[in-house]
Amino acid sequence: MTVDGPAVLCERLTHIYRDDEGTEVTALDEVELRVRRGEAVALVGPSGAGKSTLLTLLAGLVRPTAGRIVVDGEDVVSLSERALLRMRARKLGMVLQTPGRNVLPYATARQNVAFAQRSGTLTRAERRAEAAELLESVGLDEHADRPARLLSGGQQQRLALAVALAGRPALLLADEPTSQLDRRTGDAVISLMLAAREQRGTALVVVTHDRHVSDALDTEYAIHDGRLEAGSWLRSASLGHHRPGLEGDRS
Numbered sequence: 001m002t003v004d005g006p007a008v009l010c011e012r013l014t015h016i017y018r019d020d021e022g023t024e025v026t027a028l029d030e031v032e033l034r035v036r037r038g039e040a041v042a043l044v045g046p047s048g049a050g051k052s053t054l055l056t057l058l059a060g061l062v063r064p065t066a067g068r069i070v071v072d073g074e075d076v077v078s079l080s081e082r083a084l085l086r087m088r089a090r091k092l093g094m095v096l097q098t099p100g101r102n103v104l105p106y107a108t109a110r111q112n113v114a115f116a117q118r119s120g121t122l123t124r125a126e127r128r129a130e131a132a133e134l135l136e137s138v139g140l141d142e143h144a145d146r147p148a149r150l151l152s153g154g155q156q157q158r159l160a161l162a163v164a165l166a167g168r169p170a171l172l173l174a175d176e177p178t179s180q181l182d183r184r185t186g187d188a189v190i191s192l193m194l195a196a197r198e199q200r201g202t203a204l205v206v207v208t209h210d211r212h213v214s215d216a217l218d219t220e221y222a223i224h225d226g227r228l229e230a231g232s233w234l235r236s237a238s239l240g241h242h243r244p245g246l247e248g249d250r251s
Contacts, residue, residue: 005073007171007203008035008058013067015053027053029226030067037170038197040204042214045223051207052097054223055173058205059094060084072170090118093164093202095157095174102160105149109140109159112148116166134162137192139185154180161189165196172196174206178213190216 010033016026027050035041043051056062057069060076069076072091079087088094096102103112113131122130135141138158140151148156157180164172172193178186190213196202206217214220221228 005070006034007037007039007072008033008205009068009070010034010054010058011068013054013057013069014065015050015057015062016065026226028057028064028228031226031228033221033228035171035203035205037203038201039219040194040197040217041206042217042220043205043207043223044209044214044220047209049223050226051223052175054228055094055175055205055207058171059088059092059173089167091170093167093169093172095160095164095172095177097175097179097207100149100153100156103148103156103163106147108145108147109135109151109162110144112159112163113166116163118167131166134166135159137188138162139188154182154185157181158185158189161192165192165202168200169202171203171205174204176207176209178208178210183212186210186213 010031013028013031013033014026015028016024019025031054033054043054045051053062057064058071058076060071060079064077067077071087074087074091076084076087094102104115107115110131113134114127117127117131132141132144135144138161140155140159140162143151143155148159151159157177161174161177164174174193177193178189181189193204193206194216197204204217206213208214219230221230
């Protein structure tokens with residue numbers, strides 16, 4: 001079923017929490033965001049600015065203090081916990097910054113991808129072929145039958161992306177998806193995300209500190225002190241938080 005409207009819509013989105021000392025902290029302050037279907041968006045800015053908070057709100061993992069969030073036609077804020085689980089399973093792919101949180105540690109790489117696949121109209125043979133293609137695209141075809149817990153951090157991060165894309169999501173949320181990877185492997189991961197956009201209309205919202213990643217995407221938004229504005233990267237970098245280059249792949 002085709003859903004009208006943007007992939008993501010946030011209106012006056014505000015999130016306030018209390019820190020360890022009981023002080024109220026405004027993580028997001030009346031954020032307005034619209035992401036078109038198939039659009040690839042980079043979120044940049046200093047650590048603690050609210051980028052990862054925005055991702056968790058979009059995924060329905062945390063309820064906002066105020067405001068509206070619509071993902072693929074569903075009003076996330078008004079959904080019950082059960083409905084949120086269904087929405088995440090059907091419409092979202094998510095890559096968290098900590099590699100081990102993205103995968104089932106005792107399942108093999110192949111099993112992790114198979115578990116995330118949605119049956120849809122694909123036959124079992126077609127699903128197996130698609131899983132093999134995804135693992136090959138992230139360079140894990142030779143490790144397909146290895147338990148995820150035995151993979152390196154970089155390999156787990158690449159597996160996480162394959163798992164996130166296995167369900168053919170309407171929206172992919174990625175928090176520093178290349179942070180465990182070298183430049184060559186990071187480029188392959190970026191290409192895979194953009195291929196999902198081209199082939200399936202998947203919208204991308206990617207938190208990144210790396211200029212190379214943000215340059216590859218369509219639109220850049222900077223977050224500073226909980227406020228969102230259209231790029232530029234230069235503003236974020238001028239705050240002294242630019243971290244050029246990608247870390248070495250630990251695979």
